[in-house]
Amino acid sequence: MATRIADRLLLVIGVAAFGAATALGLAQALLATGRPPRLLVDPLVEAQREFAGRDRERWIHEARSLTEIQPRNLGGFLALGRALADAERDAEAIRAYETALALGSVPPVAHAQLARLYYREGDLASARAQARLAQERGVSLSEDFLRALGPAAGRG
């Protein structure tokens, strides 16, 4: 008898939790966008669309969450690096990009972004090395930036 009551009680709690979570999710989407939650596959893309350029700290939080859950997700560290760079938190952005580099091959544009960050931090040697990697992989850098890096930044 006691087992049956406990089962019923657990069932009620479970159904209530399920219903409340579903209703809350629907309500959140309806209030935020005026429609039910749209089909979401990559939440990082969704977060970027929602926060990048508008709410920098929130965008950093979202990107950082991904790197916390998946500490070997190269794309997550690139997104975090970009988000931190946009917020001018250059030292942290460099660390994020360096982690991405340590995890594997990054897109050519990431070398260019890292070059700019090193330059802003005053690390010219590293900036030149990254600029060279970016150029070798087909990224064109502005003449102003290349001049600022000095002659050693040109193509070997």
Add this chain to the structure above:
Amino acid sequence: MLRLGRSFVGPVFDSLWIGGAITLPVSAWLLLDGRSAVQLLGLSLPLLVLFVNQAHFAASTLRLYTKPGAVESHPLLAYALPIVTFAVLAAAVASPAGLGRQIWALAMTWSPYHYAAQAFGLASMYCYRSGLALAPRERLLLRWACLMPFFRSLLGGAASGLGLGWILPSAWLGEPHVAQAVVLGVGILDVLVFALPALFFAVASRGARASGGVPLLALLPVLANGSWFVLFDALNAFVWATVFHGIQYLAVVSIFHAREQRALPGNARGPFFHVAAFYVGCVALGYALFQCWPRAAVAAGFGIVESTFLVVAIVNVHHFIVDAYIWRLRRDPNYGTVMAANPA
């Protein structure tokens, strides 16, 4: 002499969708095409994910509560597990770097084991259904054959922090001799993924000449599961394996559900009604879990990224646990469904 075995629906349907033979021509086409799963699927990816992948996760929960006698047989699974799952989800979302990271790695590491278990279950079902009683040694060989893709992903996932990479320190795995050993191990397992099923087929067929040997329908799910992990790189394997596994799962769960519901006293509906109603329920539940729940966490002040990934992880784990119980064959009504003749 080769025999296909006794199908549930028909030889073509069972071979393609439950056996997973559809994988073979589609894989060949995908490999020739060369585009990634994301490039190929484009805007249809979210729909495919909802209608196949997320619906299949929901299907196990729905089956638990609709399979006659299942709730009574597994009260902890039916009543306590959802609440435990919900509590763990809340704790994980609140601590993405701590519990969240572990839950994600657990789900992703467990996933290939779950696929292997499904391949073993389907192969066993077709053996039983085709009148082949496997000897303990053959059963063990079949289990090991099914587990090879799991072992492969344990090693292959190390670089992504999953499988061995979740358990062992990355600095140690990065040592050149260890990395070389991992690559060698993956190479050996690539061969064993196909060699062990072939060995099982040969051994079990020799021992069962009188009944016509091992049915091909038992071999197909094992080979299909192996091919997902061997033929594609990690990211594409992740997408295609979940899609093909989901299709396979939905096909077999629909058959079981329809048969069980039709066998209930007072049933007046045909199989299509039961299949359609069950599938609509799966899609609706999948939408609630995977699309609404993350938004609920956002409403509670958490980020969309941690909410979504951790809902995915926790629903995966719940699905794996539930499946381990609701598909048992021995001493379970499932056995009757497996052995039943095709309804007219």
